[in-house]
Amino acid sequence: MLLYYSIINMDVAGLQKKIGKPLVFALCLLPFIVLLVQLLTNKLGANPIEAFTRQSGEWGLRFLLLTLTVTPFRHLIGQSWPLRYRRMLGLFVFFYICIHLSSYIVLDQFFDWSEIGADIIKRPFITIGMTAFVLLIPLALTSNKNMMKRLGRNWQRLHRLVYVIAICAVLHFFWLVKADLYTPTVYASMLGLLLAYRLFKTYRST
Numbered sequence: 001m002l003l004y005y006s007i008i009n010m011d012v013a014g015l016q017k018k019i020g021k022p023l024v025f026a027l028c029l030l031p032f033i034v035l036l037v038q039l040l041t042n043k044l045g046a047n048p049i050e051a052f053t054r055q056s057g058e059w060g061l062r063f064l065l066l067t068l069t070v071t072p073f074r075h076l077i078g079q080s081w082p083l084r085y086r087r088m089l090g091l092f093v094f095f096y097i098c099i100h101l102s103s104y105i106v107l108d109q110f111f112d113w114s115e116i117g118a119d120i121i122k123r124p125f126i127t128i129g130m131t132a133f134v135l136l137i138p139l140a141l142t143s144n145k146n147m148m149k150r151l152g153r154n155w156q157r158l159h160r161l162v163y164v165i166a167i168c169a170v171l172h173f174f175w176l177v178k179a180d181l182y183t184p185t186v187y188a189s190m191l192g193l194l195l196a197y198r199l200f201k202t203y204r205s206t
């Protein structure tokens with residue numbers, strides 16, 4: 001019985017190692033492919049550019065919260081395998097936000113840099129979105145194992161910026177919606193829970 005159990009367990013672990021990452025990669029890319037197909041086939045409603053910008057931004061925020069959920073989830077189930085996917089999820093945050101920003105620069109503003117500069121200065125929701133994007137860059141650049149080793153303890157310190165980025169992202173969403181605050185409130189509550197968990201863990205370990 002024990003032998004049977006360990007063979008099954010070994011198979012599941014082996015299978016997860018083999019197909020886990022490609023599967024998660026494909027699942028993370030799926031929203032982008034769907035969005036792109038919808039854009040190219042005119043299925044994004046009356047204002048396709050706005051819909052594309054908004055949806056890519058929302059996917060960026062979803063992946064951001066998902067990345068922050070990895071550690072609490074790992075503690076909850078008492079296994080370390082979720083950690084294997086954290087870096088990929090984090091890089092997908094950067095990917096969706098690059099798409100979001102490109103959509104704003106190319107489709108919305110047609111590379112009008114003076115208009116974009118004025119937006120960054122004058123519209124608080126763009127200012128804070130841009131802050132979140134700039135803060136994401138060092139995290140994306142240092143997400144590989146090599147940089148992790150080189151930075152040592154500073155790597156963890158630097159990557160705590162992800163919480164600041166998430167707060168900026170939620171504020172960005174709150175600032176841009178004028179009437180219906182329901183969706184940003186849902187994301188803010190999720191972030192609140194994740195931050196509370198993080199603070200609780202830090203407090204307990206000191």
Ligand code: HEM
Pocket residue numbers: 049050053054055057058059060061064097100101104126129130131132133136165169172173176
């Ligand atoms: C971490 C960075 C960012 C995140 C997580 C993010 C997320 C979001 C979210 C969730 C929305 C609203 C989606 C909806 O209404 O369903 C949004 C809208 C928007 N974002 Fe961002 N964003 C980020 C950075 C930026 C940057 C850098 C810019 C441009 C400089 C930008 C420009 C916009 C614009 C223009 C909209 C409104 C689209 C419209 O209504 O036409 N965002 N973003």
